[in-house]
Amino acid sequence: MVSSYDMGYSSSSRSRMDPRGWTRKIWLIVVSVIIVIAVIIIGAVVGVAATRNNGGTNSSYPNYSKLNYTLLDTYSGQSFFDKFEYFSTYDPAGGFVHYVNPEYALTNNLTYATASTALVRVDTKVGPGSVPDASTGRFSVRLESKTQYGPGLFLFDVKHTPYGCATWPALWLADPNNWPANGEIDLMEAVNKATTGGLVALHTTADCSMSDIRREMSGAAGQGDCHNATNSNTGCTVTGAPASYGPEFNAAGGGVVALEWRDEGIRVGGAAAAAPDPSSWGPPLADFPSTNCDMASHFRNQSIIVNIDLCGYLTEAVWAKSGCGSSTCTDFVANNPSAFADAYWEFGAFQVFKSK
Ligand SMILES: *[C@@H]1O[C@H](CO)[C@@H](O)[C@H](O)[C@H]1NC(C)=O
């Protein structure tokens, strides 16, 4: 094709630019050239569209073929909380909160388990006249699983997500004593009224990026660099639809949140069926492929963490625009115990599966 194109024009004279004088051979060459150009343009348009669908220009993508998972651990029923440590020292996230010990939580019903459900909540009783009052922070809970996990499939039956002004709840995994060296995986996170969708994020050391790579997911990608030192530890983020967290998620009855963590990547989304087989569930909410992030060296020894922080840097950063009134975030927390009535997690079981 290219050589006949060259031949046709190398021998062309000015008169040949007039179509009426063209021979059948030149007509064939011109038509062929038009077809070739059309094919190239269509190919480029389709290629760009396909790349956009996948959110990047690099077409390499890990093979997330089905793994066979077997059940390793279950958190459920009245012993749900036995598998957790109650983190009850100074909040590393700078929140206006006092995380309580298991005795306080039990006595004051901040953690509560039945055969089918486990509740984790913020105090709703302590007001300005109480002793102690909440003028240095409100009582809340932060749980960290005693077991630390490697790669696997994690299913979290979430019946109610906490929300409300001044709250910063999260369901996440991390190795708090080796952070960010062993990575952090945030599954559900939101602040204040939580009407704009849940945040999914990874936080790592250097050399783990999700920028300009192919990803298969329904959520909206935010910052691509997972390195904790980028933009004050923003992490690599994906935001879900409003129904992925908060009032909308709760009104729909909640759902099972799945994390598949494997050498090929980390994916977070709703589990579409009880069978532990993500290959049958369709695109996840968030996809963090291993394309430019070695999973084994960035993620290790992860504890499951459930907490409800109050104020703190993420909440404060958007407080002025949150529609939560004109007081400061900390004044709001100190003086409005009843505002935290919806600030509770309600869970069914957590299940952890291991492949092979
Ligand atoms: C992905 O891996 C599976 C299992 O090893 C294999 O059967 C399949 O052909 C691979 N798919 C691709 C696209 O390489």
Ligand SMILES: *[C@@H]1O[C@H](CO)[C@@H](O)[C@H](O)[C@H]1NC(C)=O
């Ligand atoms: C999963 O189990 C099936 C059935 O036993 C087997 O054929 C398949 O090879 C296994 N896949 C992996 C990745 O081990």
Ligand SMILES: *[C@@H]1O[C@H](CO)[C@@H](O)[C@H](O)[C@H]1NC(C)=O
């Ligand atoms: C603790 O909370 C549960 C669930 O909201 C409730 O049913 C129970 O009565 C509470 N217990 C006490 C002692 O307040």
Ligand SMILES: *[C@@H]1O[C@H](CO)[C@@H](O)[C@H](O)[C@H]1NC(C)=O
């Ligand atoms: C990021 O992690 C490093 C340790 O690797 C730490 O020194 C630094 O303070 C962290 N930065 C932020 C913003 O979290």
Ligand SMILES: *[C@@H]1O[C@H](CO)[C@@H](O)[C@H](O)[C@H]1NC(C)=O
């Ligand atoms: C992970 O935890 C195990 C068991 O506690 C420990 O031996 C190992 O050093 C830890 N690995 C890293 C990289 O922190």
